[in-house]
Amino acid sequence: MIRVRVHIQGIVQGVGFRPFVYRQAAAHSLTGWVMNTPAGVVLEAQGETPEVESFVVGLRDQAPPLAVIQALRTEGIPPAEDIGFAIRPSGGTGETVVIAPDGDVCVDCLAELFDPADRRYRYPFINCTNCGPRYSIIQGVPYDRTLTTMARFAMCPACLAEYEDPAHRRFHAQPNACPDCGPQLRLLDRRGEEVPGDPLAAAIELLQAGRILAVKGVGGYHLAVDAAHENAVAELRRRKQRDEKPFALMAPDLAALAGYAVCDAVAAKQLQGPERPIVLLPKGRPNRIASLVAPGNGYFGVMLPGTPLHHLLLRDRFGALVMTSGNLSNEPICYKDTETLSRLADIADFFLTHDREIHIRNDDSVIRVFRGQPVFLRRSRGYAPRPVTLPAAQPQVLAVGAELKGTVCLTRGDKAFVSQHLGDLKNIATLDSMEETIRHLESILKIRPQVVAHDLHPDLLSTAYAENRAGLPSMEVQHHHAHLASCMAENSLEGEAIGVIFDGTGYGPDGTVWGGEFLVGGYQRFERWGHLLPMPLPGGDAAVREPWRMALAWLHRLYGEKLVDLSLACPAEVASSDRRLILQMLEKRINTPLTSSCGRLFDAVASLLGLRQKVSYEGQAAIELEALAETSQDVEVCPFDLSEVDGRTVLDFGDMLRIMAEEVGKNLPKAPLARRFHNTLAAAATAVCEKIRAARGLDRVVLSGGVFQNRLLSEELCARLEKKGFQVFTQRLVPPNDGGLALGQAIIAGRSELCV
Ligand code: ZN
Ligand code: ZN
Ligand code: FE
Numbered sequence: 001m002i003r004v005r006v007h008i009q010g011i012v013q014g015v016g017f018r019p020f021v022y023r024q025a026a027a028h029s030l031t032g033w034v035m036n037t038p039a040g041v042v043l044e045a046q047g048e049t050p051e052v053e054s055f056v057v058g059l060r061d062q063a064p065p066l067a068v069i070q071a072l073r074t075e076g077i078p079p080a081e082d083i084g085f086a087i088r089p090s091g092g093t094g095e096t097v098v099i100a101p102d103g104d105v106c107v108d109c110l111a112e113l114f115d116p117a118d119r120r121y122r123y124p125f126i127n128c129t130n131c132g133p134r135y136s137i138i139q140g141v142p143y144d145r146t147l148t149t150m151a152r153f154a155m156c157p158a159c160l161a162e163y164e165d166p167a168h169r170r171f172h173a174q175p176n177a178c179p180d181c182g183p184q185l186r187l188l189d190r191r192g193e194e195v196p197g198d199p200l201a202a203a204i205e206l207l208q209a210g211r212i213l214a215v216k217g218v219g220g221y222h223l224a225v226d227a228a229h230e231n232a233v234a235e236l237r238r239r240k241q242r243d244e245k246p247f248a249l250m251a252p253d254l255a256a257l258a259g260y261a262v263c264d265a266v267a268a269k270q271l272q273g274p275e276r277p278i279v280l281l282p283k284g285r286p287n288r289i290a291s292l293v294a295p296g297n298g299y300f301g302v303m304l305p306g307t308p309l310h311h312l313l314l315r316d317r318f319g320a321l322v323m324t325s326g327n328l329s330n331e332p333i334c335y336k337d338t339e340t341l342s343r344l345a346d347i348a349d350f351f352l353t354h355d356r357e358i359h360i361r362n363d364d365s366v367i368r369v370f371r372g373q374p375v376f377l378r379r380s381r382g383y384a385p386r387p388v389t390l391p392a393a394q395p396q397v398l399a400v401g402a403e404l405k406g407t408v409c410l411t412r413g414d415k416a417f418v419s420q421h422l423g424d425l426k427n428i429a430t431l432d433s434m435e436e437t438i439r440h441l442e443s444i445l446k447i448r449p450q451v452v453a454h455d456l457h458p459d460l461l462s463t464a465y466a467e468n469r470a471g472l473p474s475m476e477v478q479h480h481h482a483h484l485a486s487c488m489a490e491n492s493l494e495g496e497a498i499g500v501i502f503d504g505t506g507y508g509p510d511g512t513v514w515g516g517e518f519l520v521g522g523y524q525r526f527e528r529w530g531h532l533l534p535m536p537l538p539g540g541d542a543a544v545r546e547p548w549r550m551a552l553a554w555l556h557r558l559y560g561e562k563l564v565d566l567s568l569a570c571p572a573e574v575a576s577s578d579r580r581l582i583l584q585m586l587e588k589r590i591n592t593p594l595t596s597s598c599g600r601l602f603d604a605v606a607s608l609l610g611l612r613q614k615v616s617y618e619g620q621a622a623i624e625l626e627a628l629a630e631t632s633q634d635v636e637v638c639p640f641d642l643s644e645v646d647g648r649t650v651l652d653f654g655d656m657l658r659i660m661a662e663e664v665g666k667n668l669p670k671a672p673l674a675r676r677f678h679n680t681l682a683a684a685a686t687a688v689c690e691k692i693r694a695a696r697g698l699d700r701v702v703l704s705g706g707v708f709q710n711r712l713l714s715e716e717l718c719a720r721l722e723k724k725g726f727q728v729f730t731q732r733l734v735p736p737n738d739g740g741l742a743l744g745q746a747i748i749a750g751r752s753e754l755c756v
Pocket of ligand 3: 479483503504505506705706737738
């Protein structure tokens, strides 16, 4: 007979952990108790030695699906007297409670959902302690029904009995409900009038008939149409004014998905996790998905049903539904019922909605798989607000990111809580969403920041927020330094590392636009060791929307006035008056700010290859260039030039662009050139890292910035660096794009003098 005390930290509260412990203890005939404390779950268990030992192993191995165990410590203590195994009331206040993200319906609830004998048969709000909404319905802490949007639903006797039974899967399941006592589904037309009859059956019929429905999900509304219905998809595109940006798909299950996308075991695991992200999967050919779902793109973004309602909508009815965020372009996803009706009335024909309110909006997460691990393109529903563990505890800070792909980050001890995706902070609606999210996270996590960190760019809405936040000092952080720190932090690195930071746009302290940077540094300082050759950006931001302008800037540099003689897609496809105007700008250096951006280098090459002269969404040219390169096995590397300017290494790809221009002029296949561009960029970056290692003795390289959403470049660069003996670190917990910036800002602020 032995007795142990076990301390467990992580996401172990509000996820059915105590009932799980109770059932495990019963299965091993143990006595003792379990309770929630501010420091996590504490339990004592007593019984036969082998039973106690296998009980402890099971705590980790068989933990409930939504639990994340970060630390489990066991100590032997003297046996004591117990009456059975008890779940004790919580001790202390919830200062260190970690709120669980929203999760999909679990296998047990799913079985009940489709069991005609079950009292929750086809009930869209079925859940238990292992599944269901969390973050999106929580209004305050402690996590208790009265502080969720379920407070207005009084449990019926049957639900209450489950809720109070420690042996039941619904013990203290705060959103517990049934058709008799819980939320109800409704179908509304666009005037807000209720459509009579069974809302679910009617919604399915409408979708089959090609109508556009707004469907209320976990963190907001989706716009749904049948993905096989060409006209419906075209109409949705027209009404949403979204020219080419891909629409996400929802598949009923993996079998249906195999009919149109290529899904390996790693991707399948990600798709099936409780987080239910959108996963980018190569398109399968041929397939029945409407061509306008993801035009000009080699991938479909696919997710599996994320709520019981989605299962009910899709099962046996559709091969896939388009499920795109319910918003107007550039605005955050709609989540409030009344506001949604008015804002989406010109897009949706009908609204499939219900009366369980969403307290905080939370858009879908998007990932792709790289080396068997997810890479976040957007980290949101299912992951937020799960914390990233920092290498060390630090004072509490708030970081507000930059502009694109906004997220905020709050720290407490060694935990950094990165918010859900907020969208591009370019309008008041998105700024409001950011302020709301900051208030919400500060309240439920009980964090009072000492400092607000923000981007160095003076004109951003996030910068204005930080500088105007009453009573708190603000701290500016250079954009690419934040990228470097973000990648170091999630990999628990201390000291200094080499940062290869490739992205689109970031404000440089010298007044130019940075974005192809080789940094050396850590959390407290950094230096710009090298960068891509600064090139004129004709027309500033307009060049971001029109890649041909960057191509022209390169051709102008390489050929001067002779460039008009070249037979290239880039000058040819563009009106000659536009071309002349840009050439004049380049000649006279008017409105041509300099940029070392790597994203703009992708643009120039995509334009030169005749791939794309204008883009309708950020990163489009680079995405299409990567897709083309993936079809080639070319291993050649073009020459590149490294020179010293003002004590910094400048990387010049002029020779490569000249070769590209000449090859394209000969009308040779373009895929090998696209591939060669990736090879050359990787080889050149490796060469710069070797120079830095020779000078500084550093052999750890971190890769960050939006360009590393590119799988092919990441793979090429990692492989080349590793071959040269570097240790390479990439972002796996937060996005490499600006969605991960706030994490870097937060640790830089936390380690700064402002916080000492
Ligand atoms: Zn469940
Ligand atoms: Zn009930
Ligand atoms: Fe960036």
